[in-house]
Amino acid sequence: MDFNKINDQITVSSQITPEEVTILKEKGFKTVICNRPDMEVEGDLGSEAMEKAAKEAxxxxxxxxxxxxxxxxxxxxETARVLSEEDGPFYAYCRSGTRSTxxxxxxxxxxxxxxxxxxxAAGAGYDMQGLKPYLAG
Known part of the structure; x- marks a missing residue:
């Protein structure tokens, strides 16, 4: 399980398992964001299973x-809305953490x-330099 901390509000990682969700609770996270489409994973790692594990934790x-x-x-x-309106800190995951970042x-x-x-993003290990024109407006 990776903890690629972007800032105090968001940490990203590769795919996690339902069993690892309790670790997130112990580390003080409040909301899990799944950026990985269900079509990429087996059912036991799908969003429904992950949501159930998160809610149980x-x-x-x-x-x-x-x-x-x-x-x-x-x-x-919608990502901007979630980050501003839902309870953080957030833990977001996908296949490698790149899409979440x-x-x-x-x-x-x-x-x-x-x-x-x-x-x-670089501090968390992700190169977003190619997005600079989009990020600058």
Whole structure:
């Protein structure tokens, strides 16, 4: 289980298991964000199983699947809404953490300086330099 901390509000990682959700609760996370589409995983790692595990652990759960290479405006807007309105800190996961980081970065465009977004992502091990034109507006 990875803990790639972007900032105090969000940490990202690769796929987690239902059994690992209790660790997230112990570490102080409040909401789990699943960015991995169900079509990519077996049923025991699907969003329904993960949501059940999260709720049993006393955590919030949000399913915001990101199809590789596709970041529609609706997804970015909903991610921004979740990050501003739901209880954090957040733990977001996908296959490798890259999609979770990318959608977080895009949701911060206009809210944070582009260089700061890139810097925070880099601190977690993700290169978002290629997004700079989008992040800068």
């Amino acid at each position: 006393g955590l919030g759960f949000v399913y915001l699947p990101v199809t590789p290479g596709q970041f529609p405006e609706e997804l970015i807007a 990318t959608v977080w970065a895009l949701a911060q465009a206009g809210r944070m300086d582009a260089d700061e977004i890139i810097s925070q």
